[in-house]
Amino acid sequence: MSDAPFRPFETHLDRDTALSHLQEAVRGADDGELFIERRRSESLVLDDGHVKTASFDAAEGFGLRAVRGETAGYxxxxxxxxxxxxxAVSTARLAVGDGGGTLAAGPKGTNERLYSDVDPVSEATFPAKIDLLREIDAFCRDLDPRVVQATVSLGASLQEVAILRPDGVLVTDTRPMSRINIGVIVEQDGRRESGGMGGGGRASLLGLIDRDHWQGIAREALRIALINLQAEPAPAGVLDVVLGPGWPGILLHEAIGHGLEGDFNRKGSSAFAGLMGQQIAAKGVTVLDDGTIPDRRGSITVDDEGTPSAKNVLIEDGVLVGYMQDRQNARLMGVEPTGNGRRESYAHAPMPRMTNTYMLAGDADPQDMVRDLRDGIYAVGFGGGQVDITNGKFVFSCTEAYRVRDGRIGAPVKGATLIGDGATALKQIRAIGNDLALDPGIGNCGKAGQWVPVGVGQPSLMIGGLTVGGSA
Incomplete structure (x- = not known):
C-alpha cells in the first residue's frame, strides 16, 4: 500500500470499465453500487510495562451489490x-434473475465535509508512540502508590472509500479515526479494583497524545479505580435510578436505538414495529440519530451507499416519528433513506446502522433529580450490555454507581446491573436533565457480525422502577 491519494480507477481498473460492469450487474435491478475501499490501521497496547500488541494492517478491495426487492446479491x-x-458481476446478478425492476434514483450529492483528511497513522513514528505509551505507564504508576498495573492502548486508522453509482456518479470519502484508552488496577489491603477511560474521534492523533489531554484521562481512570476500592455490594430489587450524562447513553443506544433501525421494523421483529406516530416515551423525550456532528466518532460525511449523512429525529416529545434507513429498506417501506446505510468494510453489504444517537436535554437540574431520589441508584458509568431486539429487554452492568437514600449520594456500589426493557423504560422517564453530554469517543456497535464506530449521548435521566441486580 502507498501513501498516495486514493484514486481507485488509476490502477488496474478504469472508471468507464467499472461503470460498464456495474450497469450490467444492476440491469433489471432496483439498486446497487460498487464500493471500493483502502484502509490502513495501527494498534499498540502496552500492558504492565511491556508491549503486548503492536500491529499494522493495510487492506484494499471492492464490494459489488445488486438489489431487487428484498433480495441482494453481493x-x-x-x-x-x-x-x-x-x-463479481456474475455472482451479484444471481439476486436479480430475469430482472424487471426499475432502478432507483441515486442519492443527492453534498459538498459538506465533517472531518479532515488527515492521516493519524503517519502523524508520529512508531518509536515515538512506544515512548509515549511508556511515559503514560510511568505517569499512571506515579499518580498513586496503590497503582499496581496500567494498560495503555493507542489506535489510529485511515479509511478511504469510493462509491460508484449506476448513473455514473462517483462519491468519495476519506475517514480518519484515532483513539486512546488508559486502564489502571489498584490494590489496597489485598483488594484489587480497576478503572478505565478513553477518548477519540475522526480527528488528528496529535490532539489525543497531547500531554494535558492524556494526563486527564489517566487521572479519571485512577479516580474510578479508587472509587471501586470503596464500593459495597450493590442492592437488588426494583429501584428508581438516576443515570448520569454522556456515556450512559449506551443504554439508549442498545435498548432503544437498535429497535428503531429500519430493517427490524420492516420485518416486524422490533418491539417498536407498527408504532409510528404513537406515544412510545414520556413527554419531553426527544431522541436523534445525528451523523453530521463534526469530528465525532460516529459521524460520516456520506454513508456507505453514497447518501449524505443526516440529523434524523426518531422520537419527538415522546412520539415515534422516524426510523433509521438505508436505501433498500427505505424503498421497501415507501420512505426516504436517512443516510444510515453502513458497512464494516468492502467485504460486507450495507445495512441500517446508528451513527451518533442521543437524547436532547430537558430542563431539570441534575442535583435536584438526585435529591428527589428516596431510595435508589445513581449510575454514572456503564460497561457491557445485552439487548433482545424483538422485545427490547436489556441487561447492563454499571462500572461506577452509588447508593442514594433520602436524596443523598452514599457509598459506591459494586456489581450493579440494570434490567428492563426499552419500551417500558422510555415511559418511566420522570425527569430529563439540562446537562446533555456526548460520550468521549469510545463506542463500537455490533450487528449481524459487523462492527462500526458510533457515538452516544444523553442528559441525566431519572427512570422509575428499574430492576437492579446486585449481590446485597
Missing amino acids: AHSTTIDEQALGR
Whole structure:
C-alpha cells in the first residue's frame, strides 16, 4: 500500500470499465453500487510495562451489490481489476434473475465535509508512540502508590472509500479515526479494583497524545479505580435510578436505538414495529440519530451507499416519528433513506446502522433529580450490555454507581446491573436533565457480525422502577 491519494480507477481498473460492469450487474435491478475501499490501521497496547500488541494492517478491495426487492446479491474481492469485477458481476446478478425492476434514483450529492483528511497513522513514528505509551505507564504508576498495573492502548486508522453509482456518479470519502484508552488496577489491603477511560474521534492523533489531554484521562481512570476500592455490594430489587450524562447513553443506544433501525421494523421483529406516530416515551423525550456532528466518532460525511449523512429525529416529545434507513429498506417501506446505510468494510453489504444517537436535554437540574431520589441508584458509568431486539429487554452492568437514600449520594456500589426493557423504560422517564453530554469517543456497535464506530449521548435521566441486580 502507498501513501498516495486514493484514486481507485488509476490502477488496474478504469472508471468507464467499472461503470460498464456495474450497469450490467444492476440491469433489471432496483439498486446497487460498487464500493471500493483502502484502509490502513495501527494498534499498540502496552500492558504492565511491556508491549503486548503492536500491529499494522493495510487492506484494499471492492464490494459489488445488486438489489431487487428484498433480495441482494453481493460479491467482494481483494483484487481490484476487471477480471475480479467480472466474476463479481456474475455472482451479484444471481439476486436479480430475469430482472424487471426499475432502478432507483441515486442519492443527492453534498459538498459538506465533517472531518479532515488527515492521516493519524503517519502523524508520529512508531518509536515515538512506544515512548509515549511508556511515559503514560510511568505517569499512571506515579499518580498513586496503590497503582499496581496500567494498560495503555493507542489506535489510529485511515479509511478511504469510493462509491460508484449506476448513473455514473462517483462519491468519495476519506475517514480518519484515532483513539486512546488508559486502564489502571489498584490494590489496597489485598483488594484489587480497576478503572478505565478513553477518548477519540475522526480527528488528528496529535490532539489525543497531547500531554494535558492524556494526563486527564489517566487521572479519571485512577479516580474510578479508587472509587471501586470503596464500593459495597450493590442492592437488588426494583429501584428508581438516576443515570448520569454522556456515556450512559449506551443504554439508549442498545435498548432503544437498535429497535428503531429500519430493517427490524420492516420485518416486524422490533418491539417498536407498527408504532409510528404513537406515544412510545414520556413527554419531553426527544431522541436523534445525528451523523453530521463534526469530528465525532460516529459521524460520516456520506454513508456507505453514497447518501449524505443526516440529523434524523426518531422520537419527538415522546412520539415515534422516524426510523433509521438505508436505501433498500427505505424503498421497501415507501420512505426516504436517512443516510444510515453502513458497512464494516468492502467485504460486507450495507445495512441500517446508528451513527451518533442521543437524547436532547430537558430542563431539570441534575442535583435536584438526585435529591428527589428516596431510595435508589445513581449510575454514572456503564460497561457491557445485552439487548433482545424483538422485545427490547436489556441487561447492563454499571462500572461506577452509588447508593442514594433520602436524596443523598452514599457509598459506591459494586456489581450493579440494570434490567428492563426499552419500551417500558422510555415511559418511566420522570425527569430529563439540562446537562446533555456526548460520550468521549469510545463506542463500537455490533450487528449481524459487523462492527462500526458510533457515538452516544444523553442528559441525566431519572427512570422509575428499574430492576437492579446486585449481590446485597
